[in-house]
Amino acid sequence: MASVLECRGLTKAYKGKHALDHINLKLNAGQIVGLLGPNGSGKTTLIKLATGLLKPSDGEILIGGLKPGKVTKAHVAYLPDKDFLPPYMTTEQLLNMYQDFYKDFNRSKALAMISNLGLNRKQKMKEMSKGTREKLQLILTMSREAAVYLLDEPIAGVDPAARDYILRTILSNYSEKALVVISTHLIADVEAILDDIVFLKNGQVVLHQQADDLREETGKSVDHVFREVFKC
Numbered sequence: 001m002a003s004v005l006e007c008r009g010l011t012k013a014y015k016g017k018h019a020l021d022h023i024n025l026k027l028n029a030g031q032i033v034g035l036l037g038p039n040g041s042g043k044t045t046l047i048k049l050a051t052g053l054l055k056p057s058d059g060e061i062l063i064g065g066l067k068p069g070k071v072t073k074a075h076v077a078y079l080p081d082k083d084f085l086p087p088y089m090t091t092e093q094l095l096n097m098y099q100d101f102y103k104d105f106n107r108s109k110a111l112a113m114i115s116n117l118g119l120n121r122k123q124k125m126k127e128m129s130k131g132t133r134e135k136l137q138l139i140l141t142m143s144r145e146a147a148v149y150l151l152d153e154p155i156a157g158v159d160p161a162a163r164d165y166i167l168r169t170i171l172s173n174y175s176e177k178a179l180v181v182i183s184t185h186l187i188a189d190v191e192a193i194l195d196d197i198v199f200l201k202n203g204q205v206v207l208h209q210q211a212d213d214l215r216e217e218t219g220k221s222v223d224h225v226f227r228e229v230f231k232c
Contacts, residue, residue, distance in 0.1 A: 004029045004148055004179040005050060009059030012045050012203075019045040021203040022059060029147070030176050032193055034211070034222070035183040037200035038230055043183040044081060046200070047150045050181075051078045063148060074103070077146035081153040081183075083133055087126035091119055091136060098140050110143035113169065131162040138166055142173040149180045155189055163189050187223040197222055199229055 007025040011018060020042045027033050035043050048054040049061050052068030063072040085094055091114060098105045114121065117135060125133055138154055151170070155163040163186075171193050174180050184190055197214065199207035206229060207214075211222055218225055 003027065004064060005181070006062045006065075007046075007059065008062070010046075010049065010056055010061050011058035012042075012049060012054060013057045018203045020049070023203070023205050025198065025205055025208065027179055027181065027196070027198075029179050031195045032170070032174070032180045032182065033196040033198060034187070034190055034194040035181050035198050035200065036185065036187055036222075036226055038185055041200040042203040043200055044152055045203075047078070047152050047181065047183055050148070050150055051076060075147040077141045077144040077149045079138060079141040079149075079151045079154055081156065083125070083137070085125055085133075085137060085140075088124055090122050090124050092121040094125070094136070094140060095121075098143070102144055104145040106143050106145055109173065110139055113139045113143070113173075117165075131158045134158050135162065135165060135169075138169055142169055145175065147178055149174060149178060150183075151181065152183045153185075154182060155184060155186055167193055187226045188221075191222045194222065199226065201230065 003026045005027040007023050009022045009024060010020055011022050012020045035046065037043050045054065049056060050063060050068060052073060060067060063076060066072050089097070095107060095110060099107050119132070119136065128136070141149065155166050158166070167190065170180060170182070182190055191211070194211045197207070197209060197211050198205060214222060214225060
């Protein structure tokens with residue numbers, strides 16, 4: 001399988017402290033990868049470097065062999081860990097905006113998911129519940145025909161029913177030729193859909209393995225291994 005996202009000695013420092021410390025990593029197409037670690041482990045920093053929102057202090061990160069920039073942004077769908085869409089816009093306006101901004105946006109796919117949820121296309125973001133906003137933002141992100149999907153804590157702060165919907169949406173709406181990276185510390189909730197796992201600890205990769213191989217070798221769930229690696 002082709003390497004879609006690659007880190008080579010990737011380092012990001014803030015005021016002398018390393019958020020990421022010379023990491024080397026290759027992630028392939030056709031995989032749903034769990035980027036797993038506690039808060040402060042470097043997950044969000046890595047994702048922001050992949051989107052081009054941050055620049056490395058040292059080393060490099062490549063998307064399809066290219067440094068993040070205008071070309072790669074056209075092929076990377078990014079879901080931040082916070083509300084990122086204008087609160088005054090309606091669902092219909094957001095659909096139009098995504099269609100205008102992204103050539104790979106599949107409006108029919110988005111409309112089908114919005115219909116399944118029973119969303120009011122005239123309702124504004126600020127009028128929606130937190131769970132509904134998160135679902136809508138995920139729908140818009142996953143309705144792009146992207147090569148890479150970067151999802152930062154997509155299930156944090158929502159109820160279990162919303163988590164199930166979000167995970168089903170991720171699983172059923174990405175292309176098998178794409179790479180999906182899910183950053184989270186809620187391992188038990190996402191474990192069932194992960195092909196590959198990356199444990200980040202103090203800005204370093206401490207484990208990178210196929211999820212099935214890890215379970216077979218240890219006789220334990222990914223969540224159990226995670227708790228052992230990151231126990232206080």
